[in-house]
Amino acid sequence: MKLAILSRALGSYSTQRLRTAALDRGHQVKVLNTLRFGIDLAGDEPDLQFRGKPISHYDAILPRIGNSITYFGTAVVRQFEQMDVYTPNTSNGIANSRDKLRASQILSRHEIGMPGTTFVRDKADVIPAIERVGGAPVVIKLLEGTQGIGVILAPDIKVAEAIVETLHSTKQNVLIQRFVKESRGRDIRALVVGDRVVAAMRRVAQGDEFRSNVHRGGSVEAVELSPEFEKAAVRSAQIMGLRVAGVDMLEGDSGPLVMEVNSSPGLEGIERATNLDIAGSIIDYIDNQVAFPEIDVRQRLTVSTGYGVAEIVVQSGSELVGRTLGESGLRERDITALTLQRATNVIPNPHSRYVLEDGDRMLCFGKLEEMRSMIPARRRKRTRVRKLPKAPIHDA
Ligand SMILES: Nc1ncnc2c1ncn2[C@@H]1O[C@H](COP(=O)(O)OP(=O)(O)O)[C@@H](O)[C@H]1O
Numbered sequence: 001m002k003l004a005i006l007s008r009a010l011g012s013y014s015t016q017r018l019r020t021a022a023l024d025r026g027h028q029v030k031v032l033n034t035l036r037f038g039i040d041l042a043g044d045e046p047d048l049q050f051r052g053k054p055i056s057h058y059d060a061i062l063p064r065i066g067n068s069i070t071y072f073g074t075a076v077v078r079q080f081e082q083m084d085v086y087t088p089n090t091s092n093g094i095a096n097s098r099d100k101l102r103a104s105q106i107l108s109r110h111e112i113g114m115p116g117t118t119f120v121r122d123k124a125d126v127i128p129a130i131e132r133v134g135g136a137p138v139v140i141k142l143l144e145g146t147q148g149i150g151v152i153l154a155p156d157i158k159v160a161e162a163i164v165e166t167l168h169s170t171k172q173n174v175l176i177q178r179f180v181k182e183s184r185g186r187d188i189r190a191l192v193v194g195d196r197v198v199a200a201m202r203r204v205a206q207g208d209e210f211r212s213n214v215h216r217g218g219s220v221e222a223v224e225l226s227p228e229f230e231k232a233a234v235r236s237a238q239i240m241g242l243r244v245a246g247v248d249m250l251e252g253d254s255g256p257l258v259m260e261v262n263s264s265p266g267l268e269g270i271e272r273a274t275n276l277d278i279a280g281s282i283i284d285y286i287d288n289q290v291a292f293p294e295i296d297v298r299q300r301l302t303v304s305t306g307y308g309v310a311e312i313v314v315q316s317g318s319e320l321v322g323r324t325l326g327e328s329g330l331r332e333r334d335i336t337a338l339t340l341q342r343a344t345n346v347i348p349n350p351h352s353r354y355v356l357e358d359g360d361r362m363l364c365f366g367k368l369e370e371m372r373s374m375i376p377a378r379r380r381k382r383t384r385v386r387k388l389p390k391a392p393i394h395d396a
């Protein structure tokens with residue numbers, strides 16, 4: 001394949017290892033400085049320039065977009081997506097994972113363990129928010145920090161409040177998060193490639209530091225992950241739309257607590273700690289997937305008038321409970337179940353023999369009118385446009 005690695009750090013360990021791994025496997029590979037692209041929307045088709053010239057054809061890209069250029073970098077990745085070039089990490093995935101709040105919001109509906117987190121803006125809401133996550137000591141985080149910078153442990157509630165207010169006054173958005181004491185300055189970094197964890201390490205903070213980042217002096221050792229941790233890591237990466245990701249987890253009393261999902265995980269620490277050829281497994285994975293460029297499924301499936309995708313929930317008391325998918329009547333109503341989610345398991349292309357249970361969620365494609373009645377009432381949107389009130393503004 002012909003691969004472009006999008007990176008500004010040509011000489012870095014990770015970029016060099018990825019490039020070498022691709023060359024060793026007989027691929028054509030170029031490292032292209034992300035900031036030298038030009039997005040070209042003037043012609044008939046989406047196009048890209050590189051260093052002012054039209055770019056040649058690539059089969060795949062591997063984006064390594066640094067934090068400081070998220071906006072431009074994800075725009076370049078999005079343009080490759082529009083040109084049907086395969087990328088293991090989508091522009092949406094990169095943008096969503098970069099912001100710690102946005103990532104937590106997306107993960108929160110998928111039964112992924114996470115440290116209790118709140119986000120408030122008004123001064124009056126700060127102390128109640130700290131109390132909601134268990135009081136002091138409490139962790140305060142900038143939304144887009146990396147390498148441990150912007151992660152603070154506030155020892156008591158007054159100090160915490162003062163830190164949050166100070167940051168707010170400088171227009172910074174901050175998360176307030178439960179301090180996971182039981183992890184004792186340690187965390188787990190799992191490297192996910194495709195649908196498996198290819199390597200994992202534990203990072204241990206130095207001395208009385210609570211942040212285990214290598215940049216904060218943390219030390220690393222290889223670990224064998226339990227299936228519970230592996231599953232949390234793989235699911236988090238997949239939910240975020242990342243096929244190559246570093247998933248950071250704390251070891252909570254009741255299992256893994258996902259803190260963040262990194263879309264450009266560094267390879268040096270983890271390859272040295274585990275002695276595994278992670279760069280090679282990333283290249284092999286891309287080589288395997290090149291035939292499947294990213295498709296915006298929802299957008300493509302809604303081009304036929306009246307058809308679309310919807311999530312149908314099997315509610316308790318519904319006549320669907322206990323019936324098989326075949327007996328559910330969905331097919332007869334021109335509705336196809338694409339996936340069936342039961343608790344944390346997702347069954348692709350569910351067979352007609354599956355017996356439906358209370359709480360099952362089916363991702364369906366079909367006639368919107370037919371599906372409307374099967375969507376829980378509280379999620380239904382008002383469709384009719386109501387008349388404006390005669391006197392729209394009331395005096396108090
Ligand atoms: N809620 C928490 N409880 C305990 N330790 C934490 C918590 N959040 C972060 N840490 C420690 O701080 C480190 C950095 O936090 P993280 O959210 O990963 O920010 P960064 O993006 O800067 O790495 C983590 O690796 C972990 O060791």
Ligand SMILES: [Mg+2]
Nearest residue numbers: 147148248260
């Ligand atoms: Mg981190």
